[in-house]
Amino acid sequence: QSALTQPASVSGSPGQSITISCTGTSSDVGGYNYVSWYQQHPGKAPKLMISDVTNRPSGVSNRFSGSKSGNTASLTISGLQAEDEADYYCSSYTSSSTWVFGGGTKLTVL
Amino acid sequence: QVQLVESGGGVVQPGRSLRLSCAASGFTFSSYGMHWVRQAPGKGLEWVAIIWYDGSKKYYADSVKGRFTISRDNSKNTLYLQMNSLRAEDTAVYYCTRDVNWNLAYWGQGTLVTVSS
Numbered sequence: 001q002s003a004l005t006q007p008a009s010v011s012g013s014p015g016q017s018i019t020i021s022c023t024g025t026s027s028d029v030g031g032y033n034y035v036s037w038y039q040q041h042p043g044k045a046p047k048l049m050i051s052d053v054t055n056r057p058s059g060v061s062n063r064f065s066g067s068k069s070g071n072t073a074s075l076t077i078s079g080l081q082a083e084d085e086a087d088y089y090c091s092s093y094t095s096s097s098t099w100v101f102g103g104g105t106k107l108t109v110l
Numbered sequence: 111q112v113q114l115v116e117s118g119g120g121v122v123q124p125g126r127s128l129r130l131s132c133a134a135s136g137f138t139f140s141s142y143g144m145h146w147v148r149q150a151p152g153k154g155l156e157w158v159a160i161i162w163y164d165g166s167k168k169y170y171a172d173s174v175k176g177r178f179t180i181s182r183d184n185s186k187n188t189l190y191l192q193m194n195s196l197r198a199e200d201t202a203v204y205y206c207t208r209d210v211n212w213n214l215a216y217w218g219q220g221t222l223v224t225v226s227s
């Protein structure tokens with residue numbers, strides 16, 4: 001159950017787009033379309049932003065989008081806003097019927 | 111709306127036990143799988159365990175297997191996590207979450223467990 005690999009930090013200016021990668025293996029990210037992304041502001045509970053690789057839950061801005069290629073999933077945030085500054089985590093279902101998270105990425109809006 | 115309220119956290123000595131509870135409301139609890147996820151201070155999220163909607167299947171992270179037990183009482187709309195043989199590295203905020211098609215769709219606010227002598 002090794003954690004998925006995410007960059008520790010990314011940054012961008014307001015209005016720009018950024019992409020956060022999430023790399024796993026064929027036993028998790030590459031093997032299933034059950035990759036999700038979570039946003040967490042300091043002191044708050046995580047919030048689901050993307051489910052099933054590409055789906056946006058009701059109420060989530062369409063500035064957030066997800067994709068996957070092979071063993072790597074990605075979260076793209078377009079039109080960056082100050083409120084997007086937060087930690088982001090990816091997660092995947094695994095072949096062991098367990099779940100695994102990425103180490104998290106701190107997004108800074110410059 | 112969906113509400114998940116965790117309780118039972120606190121300070122406990124290494125080697126002792128603690129039971130967490132998660133009271134669910136705003137949805138048909140008996141229809142959904144439920145997870146526990148934890149977050150050590152200043153660290154990332156770690157998945158802990160899942161229990162099927164009817165309690166028939168349970169899966170655990172290797173780090174807690176054999177020490178933690180997830181359970182549920184559908185008549186009380188409550189999820190539990192029995193934690194035995196606690197270690198310092200179990201110190202974390204513990205969240206209960208509701209599964210929706212293998213995604214952790216709804217989260218409680220968490221309860222802090224501190225393992226320290």
